[in-house]
Amino acid sequence: MVRPFYDPLVESTMDIQELSNIYHQISLSRTRIQHSLLNHYLTLYFPEMERYLHSTRAEWFCRLLLKFPTPTSILRYKKATFVKRAWDIVGRKVCKQRFLEEVYEIAAHSIGLPVALKGLGITTFKLQLQRYLELSIQRNELEKMAESMLSQRTDYQRLRTLPGVGPIISLIKLLC
Template sequence: MTDITHSTTKPHLLALDVARRFNAVLIELATGEQRRFKMTNSAQDFDRLVQFINTTAGSWRAALEPTGDYHRPIAHRLLQAGVDVVIVSSVAQARYREAKFNSWDKNDPKDASVILDMLKHGMVMRYVDPMVAGHHDLQELSKTYYQVTRARTKVLHAIVNHHLPLYFPEMQRYWQTTRIEWWLRFMLEFPTPAHVRQLSKEAFIDQAWELVGRKVEKTAKLTEIWQMAEHSAALPHALDCLAVETFRVSLRQAQHLNELRRSLEQCAERVLSSNQDYAQLISLPGIGPIIALTVLAEVGDIRRFAHHRQFLKYCGFDLAKLQSGTHRGREQLSKRGNARLC
């Protein structure tokens, strides 16, 4: 019996190798005809591509490799145009390219052809647009919190590794927790031993009383600091010198980032207070508001996974084992899922 191929039922295929400024595009129409061109990440080029799709009869299927966030605008436009959008794994694409061309020869046109081949063979994954799925706001809140935390960590490392050895190295012993609001307040007021020793012990204790934490023996701690400041290894800075002011700049920056991070945490709790998935997540041991926010921001609707193993694989928590011949390695987490959830 002769096979009859209905070309009209085949979708048109679109492969996109996404970059920061230019995208390599490879189109294969249902008739087999291929078209290759380059487009910019601009509204004008998006409009031209969507116009071509709308004027070409038939269904469309597009595949792209997620690249930072540069793929998000073009993927959203394609979804709005009714195109079925899928993604290819970066690891799978690299291995497929090496197997196909027998070399590690990476360039945009070649990557586009690899993406097209993987699309034809079904070696793709579902793409979920956060804006269409409705969790774009959560994702941006989570990513902003992550960036603020990174900036805060960088500033705190600068304070500990650069400023403290020069200005007041003995205060390192009180650097104990990640929540160091009292420490920052104190150092802003007394950044060097000279600022401490310019006051008598009684005057220093009275002025610094409200700066230190509540659940401490304040008199003993402040007396210890006052005595410690008498023989400090710090450089002899003048009270009003420019160097001390630069130290205070870093302290204020850390203080601001602390406040910003706290406000983002409060915002997350307020936004997710009525979310049932959030309530279930924070009920688990070891999961707080920020981890729960990250999970919901990256996953979106958890119920879109048909099985819990699919969710574990998406997070990179599925088990993997190296096996070759008689050698069998130990099972361990693959850690090849979402980078922010691994």
């Protein structure tokens, strides 16, 4: 039961391995922060917003929470003013007006803790949101780097031809 050793420097896979390792570490960090956001911060300050986090690529969600972290941060505005202020934050949505009005109504009936917007708890919540966004940016940069580095490799091109395998999935499979 012996596997042959392939020297990464000789095989020219050292950079791919390094890219894979840092991608893995960034993904782990993002997952930890996401769990912290969902299981601690949102549960305390705005539990109803959890239903809108459908994807790990929903950076608009964090940007919205950075601007409006609690129901009181939304309710301090009239509905029309809130919709206007949040319009550019949520990105492209099919029914953006209805969505933002729904968020406003949810904030009006929220069971989140009524904490001060300048309190330490909200400050730490915003720090976690900012860290999540920073890691998302780093992950996107790594994906672009990997795409440009691997686009000429035949094994990467072959993997991309499989049905249901997109650039991100094939990157992860090839790098891991």
